[in-house]
Amino acid sequence: MNKKNYTSQDVAELAGVSQSTVSRVFAGNTNVSEKKRKKILDAAAKLEYQPNAHARSLITRKTMMIGIVMRNIRNPFYSAVLEIFHNRLAALGYHMIFINSENEEIQEKEITQLLEYNVEGVIITDALLSSSASQKFNRNGIVVILFNRYTEHMESSAVFCDNYLAAKQIATYLVEMGHKSFAFISGPSDTSTTIDRLKGFKEVLDEKKITDLMIEPGNYTYESGFKAAQELMTKNRNIDCIFCGNDIIALGVMDAIRVIGLKIPEDVSVIGFDNIRMAEWPSYSLTTWEQPLEEMVDSTVELMLKEINDKEATPQIMMMKGHLVVRTSVKAKK
C-alpha cells in the first residue's frame, strides 16, 4: 500500500487557494499576501507536503544535481575529496550523484546515466575522459570539470596541482639532501599526473647530470607500491631514495622496505605526494607534497557554477601550487 504523496493541488484545496499560489510560495516568489502564505504553510505542514523535485526540474530545467565520478574511492585522498566536495555542494543546495567508475575510462553506461538525469555538471576525478564522452556532455549542455587531471584537447575546464613544478621541487630537495641513486614509482602511464610528475623529476636530474634513475610502474595503490618496492630493491640494492607517485604508494613502499629489513630513512629515503592524513601517522611520518585540497575543491566548484550560469564561458585551466611537507622519511646523506 503506497502512501499517498500530497501535491501542491492538495495543499491548495486545504488552504482554499489555487495551485499557482501554493507553487509561488514554495518557489520563493514574493508576490503572495502574508495572510495566504500563512494559510498555505499551515496546510502544507498539516499534510507534510514536499514539493516534487522531478516535476519541478522538468519545468525549470534546473535539476540541482551534480555528478561526481571517481575511481579508487578507497584511496584516502579521494575519500577526502569526496567529503569536501559534498560539503561545498550541499551548502549550495546541490545534490551529488555518486559514480564509482571501475574502469580506467568513464564508460558509456555511466555517461548515459548522468545524461538521463540531466545533471547540471559533472566532476571527473582520477578517471580519464575520452574526447567523445566530453563532447557528448558538451552537446547536452552539461558542464564538465576535470579534477586532478587534464586532457590535451581542452574542451573542459580542469583544476589540478602543478605536478610538473612540484616534482621539480621534490627532485631538487632530494638532490640537495645528497641523494645519488633515484627511483620513481609511477601511476598509470597515460595520466597527466604521472606524466607531469615524471617530467619534472627527470628534468632536474638531467640538469644535475644524474642518470641513476629507475622507473617502476604502479597504479596508485598500496599494493602496487609494495610490489614495486620489492622489485626495485631486488634489482638494485643501491637505491637511496624513492619518489612515489602518491602517498598510498609510499606507504606500501615503506612497509615493503621495512619487511626486507632496511630502515627508513637511514637506508632509503621515501617521499610521497598528496599529504593524506596517514602521512603524519608516526608509523610513517612521510615527507610529502601537500596538494591544497580545499582550495582545489573551492576552485572547482566556483568554476562549475560560473559555467553552469554562463554556458558560453570558455574552459579554464587552474593550476595550484601546494608545498613540501617535511617529516622524517627523507634523510640527508653525508
Add this chain to the structure above:
Amino acid sequence: MNKKNYTSQDVAELAGVSQSTVSRVFAGNTNVSEKKRKKILDAAAKLEYQPNAHARSLITRKTMMIGIVMRNIRNPFYSAVLEIFHNRLAALGYHMIFINSENEEIQEKEITQLLEYNVEGVIITDALLSSSASQKFNRNGIVVILFNRYTEHMESSAVFCDNYLAAKQIATYLVEMGHKSFAFISGPSDTSTTIDRLKGFKEVLDEKKITDLMIEPGNYTYESGFKAAQELMTKNRNIDCIFCGNDIIALGVMDAIRVIGLKIPEDVSVIGFDNIRMAEWPSYSLTTWEQPLEEMVDSTVELMLKEINDKEATPQIMMMKGHLVVRTSVKAKK
C-alpha cells in the same frame, strides 16, 4: 546558449511514427514491429536522444534512486562500504544520491532532500536515525534500511554484525591468551555497536571473575584512538591488552603505544574490529574481527529490493556473524 535536448516527440517525427511508439521502444515494451523499432532507434541515434529520467519517474513513480547517508567517509571501512554498495546498486540500475551527514543524527535538511527527490530507499550507515525521521520516511513510502546499526523501535529493517557475540568471542580469545588487565576503547556511547560490543566483552570478563577493565571513550577515529591510548597508558601502566571499538581506533592506539616506547604485542596486545585493509599492512598486522562486508551489503540490497516491491513487508533484522582474523598484534602471555 543552452543546447536543445531532443525529446521523444522529435524522434517520433524524424522516424515518422507517434510519440507513443517511441516511448514504447525505450520503455522496453515488446509490442513494436521490428521495422519501426529499427527506424526509431536510427532516428534516436541520429539525434542522440536520451530519455528524460525525471519525466519518466514522474509518471512511473519509480525514480531508480537510492539515498545513502554516511558519516565518517574518511574511515576506510565506510569507503569500502560505499564502493561495494555502489557496485551492487549500479548493477541493478539504481543511482546513488550520496549524503555525508556531518552530525551524529541525520538532519531535517537531509531528510527533506531525499524526500523531494523521491528516492525509493535510503540506506543509513553509521548515522543515527531518530524515530520521527524514520516515520517521515515511512509515511512517504520510502524504504529505510539501517546498515551496521539498529534502533530499538523497530520501524526499519537493519543489517549488522552480531557485535555482542563477536565481542564475547574476542574477550574469550584474549582471556585464553592469558591476559589479565583489560581496556576497551569505545565509539560514541549511544550507538548500538558500542553498546553491544561492550556488553559482550564485559559479560565474558564477569564470567571469568575479571574486574580489571578500563573503559575509555572514543569516536571511531584514529585520533581518538591515539588520545585514548595515551590516557590509558598514563593512568595504568599495567594494561596488557586493549580491545578497540574499530580498526581505525586500533591503528591510533598502536601508534600511540609505540610512541611511548612500548612494543606490540610484547608489552601490550591490541585487537580491533572490522578488518579494514590496513589491518593487514605489515606495520600493524592487526588481529581483528572481520565483518562479512560483502554479505552484509548483499543482504541490505536484497532486503531493500524486497521492501521496495512489497511495501507491506515487515521490517527485518539480519544479524551476520563474521570471524576472528588472527595476525600478530595479540600475544599469548606465559
Add this chain to the structure above:
DNA sequence: TGTATAAATGAATACGTATTCATTTTGCAT
C-alpha cells in the same frame, strides 16, 4: 477467401510543478 484473433499503432491523458497572461483586489493619492 473470409473470419476470428492477436499484434501494432496513435490520440489523448496524466504525472506535479512553474509560469504566463488575464483578471481581480488592494493600497494610495487626490
Add this chain to the structure above:
DNA sequence: ATGCAAAATGAATACGTATTCATTTATACA
C-alpha cells in the same frame, strides 16, 4: 468617494514521458 497603479490571484498551459483506450493492421486457421 474616485481613479489609478501595483500587487495578488487563478486559469490555463508546458515540461517530457508512460499508459490507457480505441482503432487499425497483421496473422492464423478453416
